[in-house]
Amino acid sequence: MLRSYLPAIVFLALGGGIGVVFAFLNRLLGPSRKKVRKNTDDPYECGLPSEIQQGFRFGISFYLIAMLFILFDIETIFLYPVAVQLRAFGTFALIEVCVFIFLLSVAFVYVWRRGALEWK
Numbered sequence: 001m002l003r004s005y006l007p008a009i010v011f012l013a014l015g016g017g018i019g020v021v022f023a024f025l026n027r028l029l030g031p032s033r034k035k036v037r038k039n040t041d042d043p044y045e046c047g048l049p050s051e052i053q054q055g056f057r058f059g060i061s062f063y064l065i066a067m068l069f070i071l072f073d074i075e076t077i078f079l080y081p082v083a084v085q086l087r088a089f090g091t092f093a094l095i096e097v098c099v100f101i102f103l104l105s106v107a108f109v110y111v112w113r114r115g116a117l118e119w120k
Contacts, residue, residue, distance in 0.1 A: 061116075061118070061119060064116055065116070065117065065119070068111060068116060068117070072104070072108065075100075075104050078100075079097060079100070079101075082096075082097050
């Protein structure tokens with residue numbers, strides 16, 4: 001039983017050991033800078049001042065469009081394996097893909113008609 005886990009244990013030990021050695025070498029040989037307290041009045045990375053950043057919220061349309069993009073993007077990825085091996089899968093796979101594209105088109109038209117793609 002232990003022999004089956006031995007390669008995984010050795011792999012984890014070597015990976016962890018190398019990570020610890022690199023972290024130690026980085027602390028030892030890397031550049032050292034004095035820690036400077038950051039001024040909270042300076043603009044944040046995105047360019048907005050910090051006091052505005054605290055109360056700033058994205059609109060729901062941003063998240064809705066992002067989720068819809070991910071949804072439809074992933075759905076098209078499912079078509080790739082069938083397109084590559086269509087001859088091996090046969091006519092049944094072609095019919096299933098046509099049904100899948102039809103349902104995806106119905107979902108897209110529904111989302112479009114509901115106004116979810118309008119940027120507000």
